[in-house]
Amino acid sequence: MQGDSAEECAEIQKSKNAEDPLPSMLWGLDPVHGVFAKLYIKDILELKKSCPIPGVFFYKTHPITKVDILGTIVQKREREKSVSFGVDDGTGVISCVCWKKQRALENIKPAKIADPVFTAQIARMLELPYLYRNFYDKTSKISTDSTEPNQQGGKILSLQRKIKQFLDQTRVKNFYQQELEAIDSLVCIAQQNQETPCVSRQIHEVFQEAVCALQEEGVIFQKVAGPSKLYLVTDEEKELHNATLRIIQDDSTRPKHVEKGCPFLHIVNCVRHSYSAGVSEAAVQRVLDRLECNSEIVSTMDRHYTAA
Incomplete structure (x- = not known):
């Protein structure tokens, strides 16, 4: 049975979101990104959800958007518009959904594989260790040094991540940008790699860029546009x-x-x-x-x- 995307596993996601090992602009350089990753169900259940981009998960340093699973159907629950299956590959059980009317309209592969002598399962058992050894368990070695637009871009990215950590830890519901600019740990990041002392205008511009990036990710938004610029935290x-x-x-x-x-x-x-x-x-x-x-x-x- 083939999973449509790693996002389908979000219902059973138990681990907390992880800081992305790579900036999102580099995900396309990873050979695992964009393909149906053949993972053990146990590992699918433990994928880390990407902070900035919905629908992207991480297995170690690799961005995962789609998964392919093969196992035995051990549970079945029929609903009006869909059928839910529990699929077991020996490492864990995952829920998959087949949409009744959608499947009737589209020419897609069946959810069930006829494999009386376990040919497909044996081939899978031989294939997965190779994939893990040569791809999934290998750390991505994509260098960020040459691909960062400049030092300023790296600084903004670092501040952006730190602000997200701050919002997650403090659970604040809303804030003004000037309130962030008064937090020493954030200001230190805005000043890093600066040969000459930063003036307040320069610090403000770095914070402004980081806040705009958080808006583009959907982490924060403005309910009312205006000079006050009160930002609301989406998750809260x-x-x-x-x-x-x-x-x-x-x-x-x-x-x-x-x-x-x-x-x-x-x-x-x-x-x-x-x-x-x-x-x-x-x-x-x-x-x-x-x-x-x-x-x-x-x-x-x-x-x-x-x-x-």
Whole structure:
């Protein structure tokens, strides 16, 4: 059985998000990125979720977006629109979903493999140790020194990561940029590798770039645009989460969405209408990922979502 993407495993993700071993701009240079990674189910369940980019997970230093699994079906639960299977490969059990109407409309491979003499399983057992030894367990040796645009870019990236750590540890719900600029541990990063003492304007510009990058990731957003520039932390804004969940619960039962679920852009438009016009697509995606991790919604193909 083939998993559609590593994101399907988010419901059973137990480990905390990890700092990404590589900047996202370098992920495409990793040979594992973008392919169906053939991993043991135990390792899939322990993948680390990427901080900046939804739908990307890490096995050690390798970015994973899709997985391919093969095992024995040990559980089955049929629902109105889907069938859930528990697949066991001897290292663990993972849940997979097959969508009934979607499978009838699309010409895709079956979920079940006829293998009476275990030919496929034996081939898999021989293949996986080779893949782990030669690819998955090898540390990515992509150099970041020559690919960083400049020292300033590296400084902004470091500050961006440190701010995310600060927000995660303190669980603050909102902040002004000048409040971050008063935190010594953050200011030290903004001043690093500086041959001459930084003036306040230079520090402010570095913080401004890092905050803009966090907005692009969806980590933070502005509910109301204006000179005050109050930033809300997406993961802590419960009102946004509740509004998004209500939209999906209500609209996924409508005739035009009942088959595949609510499309992503429809959800974004509804959130902007009912909650705030300033919410970015990246922030909405981050909320959807969190709701799916909590098993409150389910993602279908082509970025459609339905209530769990």
